[in-house]
Amino acid sequence: MEDSIEMILQEHSSSYTSRLSACTGALFTCFYGVWSLFVLPGFRRVPLNLKVPYLPSSKGQTLNTMKLLEGRTGHLADLGSGDGRLVFAASSAGFKCTGFEINSILLAYARSKASWTGVPSSQATFVNKDFWKTDLSSYNNVIAFLAPGVMGVLGEKLLKELPDDARVIACRFPFPNWPLQSSVGSGLDETFAYDISSVRSHLRQEPNPVY
Ligand SMILES: C[S@@+](CC[C@H](N)C(=O)[O-])C[C@H]1O[C@@H](n2cnc3c(N)ncnc32)[C@H](O)[C@@H]1O
Structure with missing residues (x-):
């Protein structure tokens, strides 16, 4: 009992x-x-329809992103770099990376991690900038792990700014109406690669081409 x-x-x-x-x-x-x-300063100033919360990439997503960047070199931008995990993965693969981040806590964490792990600023820098307000034309590789609602607007911005040889990797949320180059993984870890030259030539064949 x-x-x-x-x-x-x-x-x-x-x-x-x-x-x-x-x-x-x-x-x-x-x-x-x-x-x-x-x-949060910075985040407050982003229009409501473009606000994206923090969610870290999983290990699988990070690996899939890096697979889609194999064979590529040059400058890479991570749009909303969070704690810097994609930037660190890309910088160890030889890219010159910039992480754009408006959350000051995540930014401080990523910067400290770069310094304690000895990653030089020539390989990885983290900037406190709103990527919507930044010209991205100097990047030939772009990673975006954001939210489904912003992918259409982001697509328009990238098509205006990126060079023809640029590759864009979208994590989890694909671009609407962009022809896919390739994708890796499945479910939440799926990542999608797009080559800007192919996207432009595909969209030029649309009834009212803009690009
Ligand atoms: C889904 S998380 C991805 C974080 C990181 N890239 C990863 O894969 O682990 C999106 C990040 O974008 C940041 N962010 C949202 N809007 C932004 C903006 N306009 N400019 C810069 N960073 C932004 C958020 O603070 C958040 O850290």
């Missing part, structure tokens, strides 16, 4: 603890969301 009462009490206490930690997690996420949307 005593044993079963003890078991019931233990079950109650463990379900209470797991509910408490779920609530704490949800509260923290809400607080972080509200804080980043309305308080």
